[in-house]
Amino acid sequence: MPLLEAKHLGIAFGGLRALEDVNFQLEENQIMGLIGPNGAGKTTVFNLLTQVYQPTEGTIELEGKSIIGKKTYDVTRGGIARTFQNIRLFKDISVLDNVRIAMNYQMKYSALAGILRLPSYWKEERAMTERAMDLLSVFNLQDLAESKARNLPYGQQRKLEIARALAASPKVLLLDEPAAGMNPTETHELMESIQLIRDRFSISILLIEHDMSFVMGICQRLVVLDYGRIIAEGSAEEIRTNPKVIAAYLGGE
Template structure:
């Protein structure tokens, strides 16, 4: 069933290079079908379902027929060698790029082709591979910026300092401090974001993403540049976030210790295509994965 659906999508999209995409789909829908069947067994709508997602830049197929199903509450890993298209997948999911073909369903709702801010409001929040904080704003204001769409008052109310301003600002401060204390950043709330040490900047970025109250959190190499201690702490934080906020998390990571430690399922990308996907332990022992990415 899934097979016919995804092929239909490819047809309707009718973009250049779609034919090549179809050929690739033929090989991989096997894996996707297994995934979808799994979802149907539990009966719940998966938090994220991606079918046959493709994009090319010029002649390069950066992502080619990408499929994934992420159940609610899952900690899902996306791994693969450099240039495999992992961050491109994130950019497609968050609307930075528009896919050539494919469908993205968030909680069963089609969000394909929507703008970044709309997708955020639908419930996908992300962090970035190279940290993107609001560097001249305070730590507190970084999180409060994340609360922008959840605690509102108009610009005029803000300028005139009407009662609603004080009320909403108070709510925002409380909510932001709550989030900061989860990440042990509450003492640094007055610091400029750029003055935080590296590890805390990573945490602040996660806190800011969580402030938008997402259904799905995308973490792009959260452990990049961290020492083993910081990585171990980060693993705890990610686990904690999942428990505390009942969050579904998709993360890109090169640190196999972290991936093996916290991810339940994995998808391996290679040259824009899904190499394999499944339970973490199975995937990490897969011959093809070892050859293409992990090494002997």
């Protein structure tokens, strides 16, 4: 059974059909890329997977169970976390607190323990901080834990956003253009980090990206969208030589 599966997924906004008959499967511990020209519907797929949008047709299943109709926060708690095209950090709080804040719903101490600062409160707070620092160390951000998020360079802000998504303990991580705006060195480091978190945390990753060298170098499988429909699916080599994909990106019959 696939970890995440979309079946005949579609959505229309008024008379505009943005996605139609989208089918794909994400397996456990797999890195899969969702690519296509601008406006192909890639971010719309992410918004459906996280239930920001409700599909007008089709289903989405996580571990064999439908997530259609759930609230976005319930989808996150159920195991799907994401990042965004535009970085959405809490820029006026610390790097550490940006990660810690994503763990709040996992805390088990009572409101009374929090108000009175009982031992159970301090125990869980210490554990949360240790885990947040562990996640920051994956991206070499641990020495910047007390810095404000806004003071980080762009590439490090991108990494912080991924670390915060990981703090929700997802089974599936959705990365929306994670390498956007990065220089070649940062992009290479990000590729290594994504492979590390897949292996270390045993999670599956679905990513949108326009940097083809990044996609071809990291993804085990690719799905190609054009005008809201899947036009190709396969390995990096199969996609690289697919005539429909070449036409979609470069124009032609």
